[in-house]
Amino acid sequence: MKNKFFLLSIAIGLSVSSNAEVEISVGGYANDEIHISANSNNIQTNSVSTDKNGNTNYIYVDKGSQIIDSTIGSTVISNHKFTKEEGIQHYTNKINRYEDKIAKYHDKIHHYQQKILEKPHKRERYENKIDNYHNKINNYQQKILEAELKLKEYQSIKK
Amino acid sequence: MTKLTTLTLVAILALGTTSLMADSTVNTEDNTNINLILDSEVTDSVVGVAIDAKDSTVNVNDNTNINLILDSEVTDSVIGVSVEAQDSTVNVNGNTNINLVLDSEISGSTVGTQIKAR
Numbered sequence: 001m002k003n004k005f006f007l008l009s010i011a012i013g014l015s016v017s018s019n020a021e022v023e024i025s026v027g028g029y030a031n032d033e034i035h036i037s038a039n040s041n042n043i044q045t046n047s048v049s050t051d052k053n054g055n056t057n058y059i060y061v062d063k064g065s066q067i068i069d070s071t072i073g074s075t076v077i078s079n080h081k082f083t084k085e086e087g088i089q090h091y092t093n094k095i096n097r098y099e100d101k102i103a104k105y106h107d108k109i110h111h112y113q114q115k116i117l118e119k120p121h122k123r124e125r126y127e128n129k130i131d132n133y134h135n136k137i138n139n140y141q142q143k144i145l146e147a148e149l150k151l152k153e154y155q156s157i158k159k
Numbered sequence: 160m161t162k163l164t165t166l167t168l169v170a171i172l173a174l175g176t177t178s179l180m181a182d183s184t185v186n187t188e189d190n191t192n193i194n195l196i197l198d199s200e201v202t203d204s205v206v207g208v209a210i211d212a213k214d215s216t217v218n219v220n221d222n223t224n225i226n227l228i229l230d231s232e233v234t235d236s237v238i239g240v241s242v243e244a245q246d247s248t249v250n251v252n253g254n255t256n257i258n259l260v261l262d263s264e265i266s267g268s269t270v271g272t273q274i275k276a277r
Contacts, residue, residue, distance in 0.1 A: 056255045057258070058255075059258045060260070061258075061260040065263045067260070068264070070265045072270045072271060073258065073270075075272070077273070077274070097267065
């Protein structure tokens, strides 16, 4: 397989990147030829190839957007296992993101509670919105619990 | 799944094409996929093409994928093409991906193509 491994990465918060065809580094790899063989610990074996000359990525992210812990373009994850430190960092970031979202939804609930006072004739409409945000908060609280369990797993790993 | 044109318009959640394959050859070729996510929230989802393959050869070739995310919030999701493969060969060649993110928040997600080789 002579195709070059070619993907695109984008810096978080990058405002504009159009016509971009950028050699990627996912997890530090940027090789002419990549076989991903995840068979060091078990029987799983995978081979992934992409063609430098074939794949073209055009990306535009405007200034009003936020990109957090994400990839715009292409990403390859090959049976990746975090180190203890990476796992702790990954799940701590997740928990922080979820807590930020919950805080944002509480602000929205407060906003619509005020709207009910201002426009009581629209109470039902606003209450539906508030219920919706409560559901979202419950969903993210559940995700926090799951992330906390994973975090504890990584924290308990002995070096 | 060849020569397919999909247009996915997300209000809350819409899923384009999903394939679960084992011991097979999966060809996703010459498709045009357009995913428009407008004023929406997408969580824990794949919008576009999802391929879950085991012991297979997956060819994702010569596709055109257009993802437009506008005034939206995308969390822990893939917008575009998601390939999850176990004990498989995955070839991704000759594709054109156009990703536009406008006034949106993307977190814990991939916009474009994600390949997970388990």
